[in-house]
Amino acid sequence: MKIIAVMSPKGGIGKTTTSDSIAYMLGEEQGKRVLVLDGDPQGDTSKTFGVYEPDGIGMSELLEKHECVGGTYKTGDLIRPTDYSHIDIIPANGYLMKTDMNLLLKSEDNQVTRMREALEEVSDAYDYCICDCGRLLDMVVINILIAAELVIAPVKVGGYEIEALQNLEEQIEDLRDINPDLRIKALMTMRQKNKTSLEVEEWLKTESGFDMFVTPIRRSIVAEKSTTAMIPLPKFSKRGIVSQDYRCVVHELLKEMEG
Ligand SMILES: Nc1ncnc2c1ncn2[C@@H]1O[C@H](COP(=O)(O)OP(=O)(O)O)[C@@H](O)[C@H]1O
Ligand SMILES: [Mg+2]
Secondary structure (H helix, E strand, C coil): CEEEEECCCCCCCCHHHHHHHHHHHHHHHCCCCEEEEEECCCCHHHHHCCCCCCCCCCHHHHHHCEHHHCCCECHHHHCEECCCCCEEEECCCCHHHHHHHHHHHCCCCCCCCHHHHHHHCCCCCCCEEEEEECCCCCHHHHHHHHHCCEEEEEECCCCCHHHHHHHHHHHHHHHCCCCCCCEEEEEECCECCCHHHHHHHHHHHHCCCCCECCCCCECCHHHHHHHHHCCCHHHHCCCCHHHHHHHHHHHHHHHHHHC
């Protein structure tokens, strides 16, 4: 199972849309077996996949009450099916904020590696694990990044995007002590065709030194409509421009991950 995190220190830049679209396309269009992890207490991806419950079990139990930390849950107990045959999910809700605090206050050996341990249990059952992260590098997201091999970092041009990417790169560099092979790859989202946007894109691709997806994701109101409808974008609008772009990104991703 290849674990991919979608993370950026900025909010509202398309992390969840990216995560949901890639998970949906890998599963329902490419026939891969996909496990989605909701790493954001807002539970947005849980909502998209129709399993959000404010008091339900999921990621909090995975991190706090799993057998690997002396609890009673196995990973399989926390995995929920979705309406999509190739996609399962471990959902999240507001309790995940408490989980972050609880992990911070405890000091146990596997504080940041328990997610990695818990996921090993289902490693043969899935081809891909796609993790939607919140924008804070909290204990939940650190656990995800320690388990992951690739971080997809959405970049939206509109100010401070370079700083955000550099911050993320620095944070990830610190985590490489524990997860040396963790790679980061940036993805332009909500791209508009104005001069500034195109200049930043060009700089990112040619001079920044950041690894980038070749395909930028264009901006379209259809993405917002799919979020409001709580339906994965590629299902909501199979042929729309944003779905077309994500489809190209998925092809790039498959080529990179599977050669
Ligand atoms: N390519 C796009 N074009 C237009 N709007 C988009 C696009 N991608 C995402 N959005 C919208 O932007 C808002 C924030 O996106 P979201 O994926 O929730 O970001 P994040 O998870 O980073 O907070 C949502 O309303 C979403 O529908
Ligand atoms: Mg989000």
